[in-house]
Amino acid sequence: xxxxxxxxxxxxxxxxxxxxxILKGVTLTIKDGETHAxxxxxxxxxxxxxxxxxxxxxxxxxxxxxxxDGEDVxxxxxxxxxxxxxxxxxxxxxxxxxxxVSNFMRTAKTAVDGEAPKxxxxxxxxxxxxxxxxxxxxxxQRSVNEGFSGGEKKRHEIAQLELLDPKVAILDETDxxxxxxxxKVVSDGVNRFREGEGKGVLLITHYTRILRYIEPDYVHVFVxxxxxxxxxxxxxxxxxxxxxxxxxxxxx
Amino acid sequence: MTVTDAARESVASALEVDRVNxxxxxxxxxxxxxxxxxTGREEVxxxxxxxxxxxxxxxxxxxxxxxxxxEIPAGVTLSEIDAATAREIGExxxxxxxxxxxxxxxxxxxxxxxxxxxxxxxPVVLRLHGxxxxxxxxxxxxxxxxxxSKATVVLVHTGSARxxxxxxxxxxxxxxxxxxxxxxxxxxxxxxxxxxxRVGRDASVRHTSISFGGDLVRLHANVEYDGPGGxxxxxxxxxxxxxxxxxxxxxxxxxxxxxxSNVLYKGALQGQGAHTVWIGNVLIRPVAEGIETYEENRNxxxxxxxxxxxxxxxxxETGEIEGAGHASATARFDDEQLFYLRSRGVSDEExxxxxxxxxxxxxxxxxxxxxxxxxxxxxxxDELAKNVLKGYRPATA
Numbered sequence: 001x002x003x004x005x006x007x008x009x010x011x012x013x014x015x016x017x018x019x020x021x022i023l024k025g026v027t028l029t030i031k032d033g034e035t036h037a038x039x040x041x042x043x044x045x046x047x048x049x050x051x052x053x054x055x056x057x058x059x060x061x062x063x064x065x066x067x068x069d070g071e072d073v074x075x076x077x078x079x080x081x082x083x084x085x086x087x088x089x090x091x092x093x094x095x096x097x098x099x100x101v102s103n104f105m106r107t108a109k110t111a112v113d114g115e116a117p118k119x120x121x122x123x124x125x126x127x128x129x130x131x132x133x134x135x136x137x138x139x140x141q142r143s144v145n146e147g148f149s150g151g152e153k154k155r156h157e158i159a160q161l162e163l164l165d166p167k168v169a170i171l172d173e174t175d176x177x178x179x180x181x182x183x184k185v186v187s188d189g190v191n192r193f194r195e196g197e198g199k200g201v202l203l204i205t206h207y208t209r210i211l212r213y214i215e216p217d218y219v220h221v222f223v224x225x226x227x228x229x230x231x232x233x234x235x236x237x238x239x240x241x242x243x244x245x246x247x248x249x250x251x252x
Numbered sequence: 253m254t255v256t257d258a259a260r261e262s263v264a265s266a267l268e269v270d271r272v273n274x275x276x277x278x279x280x281x282x283x284x285x286x287x288x289x290x291t292g293r294e295e296v297x298x299x300x301x302x303x304x305x306x307x308x309x310x311x312x313x314x315x316x317x318x319x320x321x322x323e324i325p326a327g328v329t330l331s332e333i334d335a336a337t338a339r340e341i342g343e344x345x346x347x348x349x350x351x352x353x354x355x356x357x358x359x360x361x362x363x364x365x366x367x368x369x370x371x372x373x374x375p376v377v378l379r380l381h382g383x384x385x386x387x388x389x390x391x392x393x394x395x396x397x398x399x400x401s402k403a404t405v406v407l408v409h410t411g412s413a414r415x416x417x418x419x420x421x422x423x424x425x426x427x428x429x430x431x432x433x434x435x436x437x438x439x440x441x442x443x444x445x446x447x448x449x450r451v452g453r454d455a456s457v458r459h460t461s462i463s464f465g466g467d468l469v470r471l472h473a474n475v476e477y478d479g480p481g482g483x484x485x486x487x488x489x490x491x492x493x494x495x496x497x498x499x500x501x502x503x504x505x506x507x508x509x510x511x512x513s514n515v516l517y518k519g520a521l522q523g524q525g526a527h528t529v530w531i532g533n534v535l536i537r538p539v540a541e542g543i544e545t546y547e548e549n550r551n552x553x554x555x556x557x558x559x560x561x562x563x564x565x566x567x568x569e570t571g572e573i574e575g576a577g578h579a580s581a582t583a584r585f586d587d588e589q590l591f592y593l594r595s596r597g598v599s600d601e602e603x604x605x606x607x608x609x610x611x612x613x614x615x616x617x618x619x620x621x622x623x624x625x626x627x628x629x630x631x632x633x634d635e636l637a638k639n640v641l642k643g644y645r646p647a648t649a
Contacts, residue, residue: 054595057587082597094592098610107606108596143610160596 002069002085002167002198004030004053009064011045011052019060022048024225026064028202030168035194035201037211037236040222041244046204047091049222050172053202054088055081068168083112085167089157089174095145101156102126102140105163112164129159132192134185151182158189168200169193175210187213208240223247277474277503277533280345284311284356287349296348299529299561301497304468306442308388308414311353316387318413323377327370328403330378333363333394343394343420344448347474351418351446358392358417364405368398368424375404375430375621382413385440391417395431399424399452405431406621410465412438418446421459425452425479430460432621436631437465446472451511453479460487460619461517463498464631470499470529477508486515488530489615489628491635492558494523501531502547506540515547518615520608520635521558532564532578541572551582552611554636608636 011023022045030036040046052059053066055078066073068084076084096104105126110116117125130139133155145153154174161169171190175183191214193199203214211219211233219235220227221244228247229235281287289309290297302309324330333341338361346352364376382389395405401424409415423429435443443466451457463469475484490498504513519528532547551560564578585607593603609629616628 056591077600078591078594079597079599079603082595088595090592090595094586094588096589096593096607096610098613099606104593104596104606107598107602108593111597111599111602164596 001032002200003032004086004168004200004202005065005067006053007065009049009052009066010062011048012060012062013048013058014060021062022059022225023052026225026227028220028227030200030202032198033200034218035203035214035216036218036220037203037205037216038220038222039205039208039236039239041248042206044222045225046222047172050088050170050202050204053081053170054078054086079111082166083114087161087164087166087169089154089161089169089171091173091176093145093153093157095143097143097146099144100141101144104144105140105160108160108164112166125163129162132162133159133189135159150177151179154178154186155182155189158186161193162189165193165196167198168202170202170204172204173206174203175205175207183210184213190214208236211236221247277347277505277535280347282345282352282355284349284352287346287352290349296501299531300470300499301468304442304497305444306385306414308416308442308444309349309353311357312388313357314388314390315359316389316413317359318380318382318389318391318411318415321379321381323374325372325374325376327367328372328376329365331363331365332360334360335392337361338363338392338394338420341394341396342422342450344450344474344476346418346446347448348446348472350416350444351448351472354390354392354416354418357390359390361392361394364393364395366397366401366403369400370398371402372404375406375623377406377408379408379410382409382411382415382437382441385412385414385442387413389413389415391415391419393417393419395419395421397421397423397427397429400426402428403430404621405429406624407431407433409433409435409437409443412441414442416444418448421447421449421457423450423452423455423457425455427452427455429455429457430620431457432460432462432619432624433471434624435461435463435466435469435471437469439465439467441466441469443469443471445470446474449473449475449484451475451477451482451484454481456483458485458487458620460489460621461500462488462628463490463500464635466496466498468497470497470501472501472503474503474505475513476505477511480508480510482508483512484514485618486513487615487619488517488519489612490517490519490528491632492519492521492526492528493635493638495525497527497529499529501529501533503533503535504545504547506534506536506543506545509540510542511540512543513545513547516615516618517549518612519550519560520552520554520611520632521560522554522635522638524557526558527561528559529561530563530580533567534565534576534578535567536569536573536576538569541570542574543576544574545576547578549580550611552608553582553584605633605636608632
């Protein structure tokens with residue numbers, strides 16, 4: 001079972017002109033096994049939602065609640081959230097020079113599971129996950145995200161998703177900058193994850209393209225820090241045809 | 253010919269290579285009068301807290317010595333020589349007051365001799381231990397590597413003393429040499445050191461300085477070249493705690509064409525008053541056409557109250573070179589790196605350890621002294637645990 005419940009979430013960032021509210025009351029529930037797509041124009045607050053759920057220190061939560069299976073996510077530290085079962089695939093994964101992918105993955109897996117993975121099966125699992133993502137065996141010896149191409153970074157994120165096996169995955173524009181082959185590889189990875197029991201996915205994207213490969217149960221249109229409309233997969237098709245214009249304030 | 257005459261001649265002939273004198277690096281001289289007691293305002297002394305030298309620069313005579321425990325592979329010899337022999341071997345004359353005092357006051361120079369063509373797999377290990385900071389100790393060493401020899405020499409400093417030493421590393425043509433000096437002193441030690449390296453034709457030298465302990469450590473690593481084709485890598489790693497002053501001064505003097513120097517020093521600082529200084533001087537003399545040089549210093553500042561000074565200097569007397577560059581950066585833990593690691597479930601403490609480990613890891617692997625790698629890594633982690641991690645431990649621990 002895994003339910004991620006976001007209620008009336010309000011989030012600000014501090015700017016030179018004082019705090020600026022980015023999320024203005026977001027309510028969204030991802031139930032057991034559901035995939036939700038969040039679509040919206042640039043600057044609508046989609047990524048802020050993702051990073052706020054993950055606990056990035058830059059964002060101040062000023063109101064509302066986020067719970068995972070009833071547990072108060074907002075009261076948890078960043079790493080506690082991950083250990084509780086949240087995973088954020090980042091749009092711009094960060095370089096960590098001198099730390100190998102292999103060391104990083106093992107450390108993360110140990111942290112999430114609360115015990116070190118069994119060495120023999122772990123190496124096999126890692127190699128298999130890499131190979132499914134079309135990453136060659138030497139990839140694990142490289143420093144985390146250092147010198148990776150855009151596509152390699154995203155595939156590395158999804159390899160982590162498969163290995164860490166969280167309850168709910170938040171994918172922040174994982175599709176951006178991917179060519180069609182890489183998009184398929186990444187989508188296959190997410191779909192394998194979804195096959196697991198009760199896995200939730202919050203898929204944040206600017207484009208409808210990825211939704212052809214990862215079919216959502218619900219689509220939310222995100223505008224100006226709020227959900228402006230929600231519906232089924234057909235809403236994505238409508239957006240594909242009409243764009244976001246009708247949700248935006250009329251241009252003068 | 254007297255010894256003094258010989259010295260004068262060798263200094264004179266050194267200067268005649270060409271007529272450029274580095275304004276940052278005065279010409280070498282055995283004469284103490286050429287190395288007046290610093291006031292602290294000199295460019296080369298301005299970063300050093302002179303009071304904390306505890307009178308070492310007064311040059312008080314002393315018969316105290318460090319205790320040497322050595323591991324010497326077959327074929328390599330360690331012996332005492334006289335000062336005249338040290339000069340005949342071609343040691344590099346002192347270029348500052350501490351090294352001039354060390355030569356003047358040390359009982360007799362110690363020669364480590366690796367004969368020509370000898371290749372030794374096992375490292376030469378010299379463990380130098382001091383009993384007390386009350387002891388003033390002068391050291392005068394020559395490491396001679398014959399032509400086409402291959403060897404690794406590791407010096408480990410522990411305990412405490414007020415210690416000033418000069419070590420010449422004389423590298424024959426085509427030799428491959430790895431010298432590492434580890435400063436693992438007790439908290440109160442004072443250490444002034446100058447490692448002066450002359451690289452033979454087509455020889456390659458790696459010199460690594462690793463400083464963890466001591467109240468004040470100020471080390472020079474200087475390199476010059478005896479002929480074309482010589483290569484030098486000067487590496488360093490330091491971790492300064494509360495109140496520690498760790499200073500590393502590099503000088504790559506490109507005295508011959510087609511030579512290379514590559515400098516990489518990385519440091520971490522934590523605690524009130526932790527102070528590190530890195531000075532990277534490079535002089536490319538007119539004769540040094542076709543040379544390549546790069547120097548880099550990176551500092552990771554782990555807490556408030558630390559100061560990292562980092563000054564790269566390039567003096568270029570010829571533009572006919574392959575390349576010359578430098579980089580220096582001093583930063584705190586990167587919040588985005590920590591967030592990324594923590595978003596994968598890794599605790600804040602473990603994330604910091606990983607980042608720090610990564611920061612030093614590349615360098616530790618480059619050092620090429622496998623038996624010390626684990627110890628160095630462990631010391632880095634112990635240092636981190638000492639201070640930075642304290643605040644992050646659960647209150648119940």
